[in-house]
Amino acid sequence: KQEVTQIPAALSVPEGENLVLNCSFTDSAIYNLQWFRQDPGKGLTSLLLIQSSQREQTSGRLNASLDKSSGRSTLYIAASQPGDSATYLCAALDDKIIFGKGTRLHILP
């Protein structure tokens, strides 16, 4: 049974810093690994999708990496801004999507 773990559960950093969010999954037989952002009381915004054959994806200040063999993915956020404050969820996709519990990120102005 796939399990997805995200570390840390919460993170506060000053504006402008670079940061890394971690995600691990137990079953490496995934099709994709996807990172989402969720603002309080809102739905999901897809940030990056990494196909199982890929190693990383980039979008603006965001870079996500995938190491299937070790069951790990990271989301790197460069030059953080207060608007980046949200909960970040990673999800492993096979026949279903299994979500981690998320990292609540707070960027201090």
Added chain:
Amino acid sequence: GAVVSQHPSWVICKSGTSVKIECRSLDFQATTMFWYRQFPKQSLMLMATSNEGSKATYEQGVEKDKFLINHASLTLSTLTVTSAHPEDSSFYICSARPGHGSYEQYFGPGTRLTVT
């Protein structure tokens, strides 16, 4: 492209009544739709998977007689919460998968259900 809508976006109902939530794929046909539930400060938990024209597959611990799922067409799935209780109050999110070899899912904006 790949837009999924949900209706209503929020609903308040009295305990004991039933509530129907709709999930629509607006610009693609969804062979499979998924329903998730999210309690405050928790992650999304998969409730059930539905394929068009067949019965939904429920995750362990989800009561199929309480959460009725109908996937009547390739663009519409409905979740009916029957005999709702306050503990059913939650954020319900659907997602849709186009199929055709793609495993990506597209998520709806969610429905906030409050049972009083």
